[in-house]
Structures are given as structure tokens and as C-alpha cells.
Amino acid sequence: MIVRIMGEGQFQLQDEHLVELNELDDALTDAVNAGDEPRFTQSLTDLLGRTRSLGTPVTDEYLGGSDLILPDAGSTLTEVRALLGEEGLIPG
Amino acid sequence: MSLGKRLSMIFKAKASKALDRAEDPRETLDYSYQRQLEMLQKVRRGLADVATSRKRVELQGQQLTVASDKLQQQAAAALAAGREDLAREALTRRSAAQQQLADLGQQQASLQAEQDKLTAASQRLQAKVEAFRIRKETIKASYTAAEAETRVGEAVSGISEEMSDVGLAMQRAEDKTAQLQARAGAIDELLASGALEDATGSTKDDIQLELERMSSSSNVEAELAQLKRTLPAGTAAPAALAAGTTAPKEIRS
Numbered sequence: 001m002i003v004r005i006m007g008e009g010q011f012q013l014q015d016e017h018l019v020e021l022n023e024l025d026d027a028l029t030d031a032v033n034a035g036d037e038p039r040f041t042q043s044l045t046d047l048l049g050r051t052r053s054l055g056t057p058v059t060d061e062y063l064g065g066s067d068l069i070l071p072d073a074g075s076t077l078t079e080v081r082a083l084l085g086e087e088g089l090i091p092g
Numbered sequence: 093m094s095l096g097k098r099l100s101m102i103f104k105a106k107a108s109k110a111l112d113r114a115e116d117p118r119e120t121l122d123y124s125y126q127r128q129l130e131m132l133q134k135v136r137r138g139l140a141d142v143a144t145s146r147k148r149v150e151l152q153g154q155q156l157t158v159a160s161d162k163l164q165q166q167a168a169a170a171l172a173a174g175r176e177d178l179a180r181e182a183l184t185r186r187s188a189a190q191q192q193l194a195d196l197g198q199q200q201a202s203l204q205a206e207q208d209k210l211t212a213a214s215q216r217l218q219a220k221v222e223a224f225r226i227r228k229e230t231i232k233a234s235y236t237a238a239e240a241e242t243r244v245g246e247a248v249s250g251i252s253e254e255m256s257d258v259g260l261a262m263q264r265a266e267d268k269t270a271q272l273q274a275r276a277g278a279i280d281e282l283l284a285s286g287a288l289e290d291a292t293g294s295t296k297d298d299i300q301l302e303l304e305r306m307s308s309s310s311n312v313e314a315e316l317a318q319l320k321r322t323l324p325a326g327t328a329a330p331a332a333l334a335a336g337t338t339a340p341k342e343i344r345s
Contacts (some may be wrong), residue, residue, distance in 0.1 A: 008212075070099070086169075
């Protein structure tokens with residue numbers, strides 16, 4: 001599976017890592033939905049840290065899309081909302 | 093749905109828009125490559141803008157430091173002359189200058205971080221664009237419609253995601269730069285208004301003028317006293333001069 005961290009590039013991850021990453025991703029989604037900025041920052045930091053440690057950077061020659069795209073490490077909740085809102089994907 | 097998946101969908105939607113542009117997949121390749129080169133140009137210009145803004149902040153920081161040191165000296169001079177009010181005013185301005193300096197330092201650090209990220213992103217994009225160019229030529233050479241469609245789709249969506257990413261990084265850097273420029277403009281105004289004297293020292297602020305006025309009036313005092321001593325006793329002049337010296341003496345005390 002290929003995961004992109006915005007502003008950092010793509011990482012190759014094994015399928016067995018998916019369960020753990022999904023849990024962290026769920027926590028992040030909850031924080032976004034709840035509008036909880038401190039929890040958002042914490043869960044984003046956790047998810048990005050785990051992605052970096054489990055994954056290996058994809059080579060520059062690889063040309064393909066990602067299965068998962070994660071926000072930039074310095075992102076704020078407002079920025080992520082704006083990104084999602086741009087395409088009308090914000091859940092109610 | 094998870095956040096990572098939702099973001100991937102947005103990026104994929106953008107990529108498929110790029111794919112829909114042309115009937116022939118090979119045209120899509122050329123069109124996409126053209127866009128990539130434009131994007132690389134934009135990123136390089138963006139980087140130059142960020143660097144320029146950082147230079148400006150650096151320069152303002154130097155000016156503010158000079159202004160702040162000068163205000164400190166003025167405060168000392170004012171206090172030595174017994175003008176606590178003037179010293180207080182100078183120190184108040186110095187504190188404002190120090191505050192601006194601290195803010196500038198933070199902005200400079202954050203702009204440096206944006207510049208570093210953008211540099212890395214542009215290097216990555218450049219490598220991807222080169223990989224795309226090679227892939228493009230290979231696909232074109234061995235072109236069969238059915239095969240090309242999937243390979244073009246893969247290559248274009250991959251590079252399109254990279255471009256969206258670098259595009260966002262650039263937008264962020266531009267926003268930060270714009271904020272900084274607004275602030276830099278405000279500091280320029282502050283320096284120009286004389287509230288913080290221009291580091292070139294070409295203009296005199298009101299504290300400096302007051303200090304100079306005080307020093308020149310005490311010179312006048314000294315010269316007057318000198319004159320009085322040289323005057324012969326018993327003339328009418330000393331009475332008038334003594335009356336004239338009472339007001340400046342208050343300033344000296």
C-alpha cells in the first residue's frame with residue numbers, strides 16, 4: 001500500500017500495518033469531526049510518526065497514485081477542513 | 093470514511109479531470125508534461141519569493157536592533173540630564189521595538205521552514221517530472237490503445253497527485269509570505285514615522301530633538317555665565333540677563 005504524507009512524499013507500507021494505521025486514522029477522523037484541535041494535532045503526529053517508522057520512502061521513479069493521503073505535519077484543523085470542504089466532502 | 097481515504101479521493105478526482113482533457117491518451121501525456129514543466133517554473137518562482145521576503149525580514153531585524161540600541165542610549169542620556177519623562181518615553185518605544193523583533197524572529201523561522209519544505213518538494217517534483225518524461229516516451233513508442241490507456245492513467249494520476257501536493261505546499265508558503273509582507277510594510281511605516289528612528293540616522297526623532305535642545309540650552313547657560321564673569325561690575329545688563337536665565341535653569345536641575 002502507498003501512503004502519501006503531504007509535503008513529504010510517498011511511503012510503501014505492508015498490508016499487515018494497515019490495521020494499526022487504520023486505528024490511528026480513525027482517531028484522527030474523530031478529532032476532525034469533533035473539531036478538537038489539540039486531539040487533532042496529537043493524533044496527526046502519532047499517525048505520521050507511525051507511517052514514517054513502518055514505511056519505506058518510495059523512489060522518485062515511481063509514478064502512481066496513493067491509497068491514503070495524510071495531511072502535512074504542520075497542518076491545522078482549519079486547513080484540513082478547508083481541504084475537505086473544497087470538494088464538499090465535509091460530513092455533517 | 094477515514095480522513096486519509098477522503099483526501100485520496102479528492103486527489104484522484106483532480107487526476108481524473110486531467111485525464112479527461114484529451115481523446116487520445118498520448119495527447120494527455122503531452123498535455124500533462126506541459127503542465128508539469130509550468131508547475132516546476134512556478135515552484136521555482138515561489139521559492140525565490142520566499143527567499144526575498146526572508147531577506148527583507150532580516151534587514152528589518154537589523155534596523156530594529158539599531159533603533160532599539162539607540163533608544164537605550166537616549167534613555168540613559170535623558171536620565172543623566174534629569175529628564176525621567178523623556179527616558180520613560182524612550183524605554184517605552186524600545187520595548188515596542190523589542191516586541192517587534194521577537195515577532196520578526198518567529199516569522200523568520202517559520203518562513204525558513206516553509207522554504208525548506210518547498211525546496212524538498214520541488215526537488216521531488218523535478219525527479220518525478222523526469223521519470224514521467226521517460227515513461228511518456230516509452231509509452232508512445234510501444235503504443236497500443238488498450239495498453240496505453242492504463243499506463244497513461246497510472247502515470248498521469250501519479251504525477252498529478254505530486255503536483256497537487258506541491259501546489260498546496262506552495263500556496264501555504266505564499267500565504268505565509270503575504271502575511272509577512274503585510275507586517276514588514278507596517279514596520280516600515282513605523283520606522284518612517286519617526287516613532288522608531290530610521291537606522292540610517294538621516295532623520296531626527298522627537299526624543300533626539302529634545303535631548304539636543306536641552307544640551308544646547310545648557311551650552312547657552314554656560315556661555316551666559318562666562319559672559320557675566322567678563323562684564324564689568326555695576327552695569328545695568330546683569331539684572332536683565334539674570335532674569336532671562338531662570339527658565340532654562342529649571343531644565344538643568
